[in-house]
Amino acid sequence: MTDQFSARGSSAPSPVLLAGQVLEWSLGSENLNSPAGSADQEVRRMSLPRCVGGLRPDIMTSAERMEAVMVGLRPDRVPFNLFGAGFSARNVGYPVEVVYTDPQKCLRAQLWTGEQFGCEPTTGTGYASYGAYEFGGEIRMPRSRWESAPSIVRPAVESEEDLEKLDLPDVKDAGMIPTLMGISKLQERLGLPISCGISGDPATNAANMVDVNRFCRWMVKKPELAHRALRLSTDHIIQAWDYWIETFGAERVSVGVYVTIGANQIMSPKQFEEFVIPYQVELHDRIRDTGIKGAMFHICGEQNLNLPMIRELYLGTRQTPFMLSFGHEVDLDRAIEMFPDSIICGNVEPQIIQNGTPQRVYEVTRIAIEKGKSAPRGFILMTGCDLPPMAPGYNVWTMRKAVSDFGFYD
Amino acid sequence: MATEARKKEILKGLYDGVVEFDEDKVVELSNAVLAEDVDAYEAIMDGLAAGMEHVGDLYANQEYFVPEVLMCSDALYAGLDILRPHLSGKEADVRGQVVIGTVEGDVHDIGKNLVKMMFDVAGFEVHDLGRDVKLEKFVEEQMKTDSEIVALSALMTTSMLAMPKVIEMIKARNPDAMIMVGGAPISQEVADNYGADGYAQNAANAVQEAIQMVSRLREMGKA
Ligand SMILES: [Zn+2]
Numbered sequence: 001m002t003d004q005f006s007a008r009g010s011s012a013p014s015p016v017l018l019a020g021q022v023l024e025w026s027l028g029s030e031n032l033n034s035p036a037g038s039a040d041q042e043v044r045r046m047s048l049p050r051c052v053g054g055l056r057p058d059i060m061t062s063a064e065r066m067e068a069v070m071v072g073l074r075p076d077r078v079p080f081n082l083f084g085a086g087f088s089a090r091n092v093g094y095p096v097e098v099v100y101t102d103p104q105k106c107l108r109a110q111l112w113t114g115e116q117f118g119c120e121p122t123t124g125t126g127y128a129s130y131g132a133y134e135f136g137g138e139i140r141m142p143r144s145r146w147e148s149a150p151s152i153v154r155p156a157v158e159s160e161e162d163l164e165k166l167d168l169p170d171v172k173d174a175g176m177i178p179t180l181m182g183i184s185k186l187q188e189r190l191g192l193p194i195s196c197g198i199s200g201d202p203a204t205n206a207a208n209m210v211d212v213n214r215f216c217r218w219m220v221k222k223p224e225l226a227h228r229a230l231r232l233s234t235d236h237i238i239q240a241w242d243y244w245i246e247t248f249g250a251e252r253v254s255v256g257v258y259v260t261i262g263a264n265q266i267m268s269p270k271q272f273e274e275f276v277i278p279y280q281v282e283l284h285d286r287i288r289d290t291g292i293k294g295a296m297f298h299i300c301g302e303q304n305l306n307l308p309m310i311r312e313l314y315l316g317t318r319q320t321p322f323m324l325s326f327g328h329e330v331d332l333d334r335a336i337e338m339f340p341d342s343i344i345c346g347n348v349e350p351q352i353i354q355n356g357t358p359q360r361v362y363e364v365t366r367i368a369i370e371k372g373k374s375a376p377r378g379f380i381l382m383t384g385c386d387l388p389p390m391a392p393g394y395n396v397w398t399m400r401k402a403v404s405d406f407g408f409y410d
Numbered sequence: 411m412a413t414e415a416r417k418k419e420i421l422k423g424l425y426d427g428v429v430e431f432d433e434d435k436v437v438e439l440s441n442a443v444l445a446e447d448v449d450a451y452e453a454i455m456d457g458l459a460a461g462m463e464h465v466g467d468l469y470a471n472q473e474y475f476v477p478e479v480l481m482c483s484d485a486l487y488a489g490l491d492i493l494r495p496h497l498s499g500k501e502a503d504v505r506g507q508v509v510i511g512t513v514e515g516d517v518h519d520i521g522k523n524l525v526k527m528m529f530d531v532a533g534f535e536v537h538d539l540g541r542d543v544k545l546e547k548f549v550e551e552q553m554k555t556d557s558e559i560v561a562l563s564a565l566m567t568t569s570m571l572a573m574p575k576v577i578e579m580i581k582a583r584n585p586d587a588m589i590m591v592g593g594a595p596i597s598q599e600v601a602d603n604y605g606a607d608g609y610a611q612n613a614a615n616a617v618q619e620a621i622q623m624v625s626r627l628r629e630m631g632k633a
Contacts (some may be wrong), residue, residue: 045457146515148568187412211521216477265594268475301594350567351595355603388567
């Protein structure tokens with residue numbers, strides 16, 4: 001890897017923040033959230049500095065920074081991606097649901113929010129309950145302030161007979177696909193990277209298609225039914241990717257693989273091997289064979305027991321530079337050690353960004369950045385899963401401040 | 411009347427039936443309990459519940475995961491449905507009452523169902539409100555049933571924000587109600603911050619926590 005960008009970085013002005021400020025911030029890293037804070041603590045809380053001080057000026061533009069990471073060069077500093085379409089919508093005053101219904105507002109919200117917080121903007125969307133609506137079930141849009149994403153009202157399959165009768169949907173018309181295509185067309189018009197919002201994990205989508213409780217039972221008692229649902233959901237993903245490739249060309253399209261149901265909070269590593277891996281092998285082969293530009297592989301939640309299998313999957317099928325995104329449950333040191341050839345993304349705990357004090361946010365972000373910077377193939381700071389829509393903007397800005405204070409590569 | 415050896419065989423069969431999630435076997439043996447005049451209470455406690463306790467250990471040791479536990483739970487309920495109507499009055503006495511549900515805005519219910527099952531097995535009377543439960547509904551149900559415990563589940567970072575709200579609402583109407591919270595984004599620290607009385611890291615631990623909460627209440631002379 002060449003080092004030309006960090007060499008340029010050495011002529012940058014020195015950080016504008018005051019030396020004492022970091023010290024005071026780190027004093028504030030204790031948990032100030034406890035309900036029964038003493039009077040002393042209360043006074044200290046009031047007197048703690050707010051998140052002040054300018055940001056160190058960047059050397060690269062956002063586009064240059066992301067490009068550098070993608071091609072394996074060292075950028076000026078760690079990029080910071082907002083993993084939060086819903087947060088962005090709320091941040092600019094739209095209801096959260098626009099990111100699933102209105103391509104224009106979806107992009108606008110994310111571009112504006114990226115600009116506001118000085119992050120590398122991402123403009124796509126996607127949703128974790130993908131598969132129910134697309135195969136004929138019903139979802140509802142987030143409607144109360146307690147909701148951040150579409151919820152499944154009725155799965156597509158409610159019995160074994162339903163599954164036997166189920167066919168692949170028309171890919172251009174299925175569920176959320178018209179909106180997701182609308183988003184990609186707008187990305188193209190604006191000259192932005194084109195991301196396919198189809199969630200590329202057959203197991204997660206199959207569980208959504210048939211209801212996760214039913215899918216779990218089938219894995220144990222009727223694996224042939226689970227595999228039938230997986231077959232359909234894999235074929236659907238391939239058709240959808242092909243639709244994007246036909247429309248934009250493989251070399252311009254990135255896809256997302258969001259492995260959620262495979263978390264060990266639900267399934268065993270053995271089940272992961274039987275119900276997740278074979279279909280991921282197919283999809284990864286497909287990515288390689290079609291020459292899709294990039295893939296974001298989100299390893300959601302507690303997946304420590306699955307990592308050796310993901311590593312093998314990756315070694316066996318790798319072609320494009322894969323971005324691997326980890327939740328806070330996976331230690332970044334371990335992620336970097338196991339996946340030295342991947343761009344590592346993550347892994348700040350979303351709940352802390354939503355509920356934590358700015359001091360706590362600053363501290364956990366610092367830790368993620370300092371670990372992440374040692375990733376040989378590069379690192380992108382993100383939350384470990386969706387940035388909660390209700391997270392205070394101040395905490396997101398605090399993440400950005402930590403990137404400025406700790407993220408430069410010199 | 412079954413011989414002691416036959417009784418042992420049946421209880422062991424019920425235990426194994428739950429652990430091996432063999433629903434047919436549990437149904438067959440539960441019917442044998444009734445036909446052969448084995449004590450239904452013993453069959454539940456030393457057969458089904460003991461089996462489920464072992465399942466809890468298997469889960470804690472990562473030998474079983476959610477899919478297996480769901481199947482064990484099916485087998486367990488198949489037995490409970492047959493045996494429970496045959497408990498004598500005193501045996502049917504409950505250890506406590508719990509209102510349980512996944513909070514408004516959240517349709518995830520696997521975790522909630524597992525906790526519910528553990529409460530059932532531990533002898534609690536469970537009032538299951540389901541998922542996506544309006545916050546007022548928790549308050550109403552607690553008042554209506556006079557349950558000692560309200561157990562709240564949330565899987566999403568957004569819906570977890572409903573928890574402090576509903577805790578406040580319940581405590582305003584009944585300061586003695588004990589609230590337990592659990593779900594993927596919840597930690598002990600979050601539970602404390604939200605003013606919950608208990609935190610369930612997983613289904614097995616929920617019941618231990620609940621039993622402690624109920625005995626705390628009883629010491630206070632409330633229950
Ligand atoms: Zn995730």
